[in-house]
Amino acid sequence: MAQPPAPTGAAGTPDDEFVRRSEPFRRELLAYCYRMLGSIHDAEDVLQEIYLQAWRGYARFEERSSMRTWLYRIATRACLKALEGNGRRPLPSGLGSPSDHPDEPPRPGPAEVPWLQPAPDALFGSAPADPAAIVEARQTMRLGFIAALQHLSGRQRAVLILRDALAWRASEVAGLLGTTTAAVNSALQRARAQLSQIAPTQDGIAEPADPARRALLDRYAAAFESADVSVLAGVLTEDAVWEMPPIPTWFAGRETVLRFLAARVLAAGEQRMVPTSVNGQPAFGSYSRDGDGVYRAHALQVLTVTATGVARVVAFLDAGLFGPCGLPPALDGAAPREGFDHQRPHTAIGH
Secondary structure: OOOOOOOOOOOOOHHHHHHHHHHHHHHHHHHHHHHHHOOHHHHHHHHHHHHHHHHHHHHHOOOOOOHHHHHHHHHHHHHHHHHOOOOOOOOHHHOOOOOOOOOOOOOOOOOOOOOOOOOEHHHHOOOOOOHHHHHHHHHOOOHHHHHHHOOOOHHHHHHHHHHHHOOOOHHHHHHHHOOOHHHHHHHHHHHHHHHHHHOOOHHHHOOOOHHHHHHHHHHHHHHHHHOOHHHHHHHEEEEEEEEEOOEEEEEEOHHHHHHHHHHHHOOOOOEEEEEEEEOOEEEEEEEEEOOOOOEEEEEEEEEEEEOOEEEEEEEEOOHHHOHHHOOOOEEOOOOOOOOOOOOOOOOOOOO
C-alpha cells in the first residue's frame, strides 16, 4: 500500500505542502477517531488511511472548506465505514449485571467481544491553553463517556462529538455530513437524551484538589502493594465499581469489591504499581511478580477519582497496553516504588 509522505521540513512540492498543512491536525484527528471507535489501535489504523486518502486527493482539494474541515470530512467517512457491522465496544458493566459472588473465580469472556480500549494521554500531545477547553477535553475523553458513546449510532456519535466535544456549529456539521442543520439538531437532541440515561454526570466525577488527589492515589497504590484491605476500604467510595476486560464479570459496591480483591487479587509483596495517565484520568500499570522475582506487566488500572474517593477501577488485563503508556514490560524487584506525581503528563485532548 502506498504511504503518505513523511514530514521533511522542506517546501515547494505538493507533497511538502500537504505535509505542512495537514500535520498540525494529526493528534486531534487521532482523538476524534478514538472517540468514534473506542479503540486506540483502530483509531491509529484509520488515521493512517485518512492521511493516505487525503494525500491522494490533495491535488483535487479546491479550498472550498478549510484544510481542517476537509480532513474531518475524510475522517468521519472513514470512521463510519469502520463502524459498519462492528459498531460497539463495551466494558463489562455494559453487558450485564454485577456479580454477587466475589469469592468465586470470574468466568472467562467470549473471545469475539471487541472490548473498549483505553487511550494513553501521551499520544495526544500538549493540552490546550484555555482552562475551559482542558476541562471539556478531559470530560469527553473519560472512559465512562467513551463507553456511553458506544450506545449511539455512528452518525449520532459524529454529531455529538463535533457539536459538544469540538464545539462545531450545527451548520458546519451539516455541511460535513451532507445533511441539513435541522437534521443535525435533531440527531444531537436524540443523542444527548440517550446519553443522559447512561453516561455519568460530569459533576459526579469532580476530583479533589491536587495535594489530596496525590495522597489518595499514593494510598491506593501502597495498599495494593501491601495487600492492605483496610486502607483500600478508606480509599474506595461506598458504591465503587471494579471491572476487568476481557473478563465479563464485574463487581459493584465497596464491600463486594474488597471481598473480590482480598480473595483473588491482593497478596503482600506480589504487586508493584507504576503511575501513568490514561483518558485524562490517573492510572497505574500493575505488575505481578513471577517465580524469578521479576515484576511483569499484568493490568493497566484506570481510576475514576471523585471528591469522596476512587469510584471506579477498570483493570485492563492486557500487557500490550503498557508500551503506548510509556510503561516498561517488567520491573526490577529491588527498585523503589515511584509516587504519583501530578506533574506527569495529564493531557487534555482534542480541539
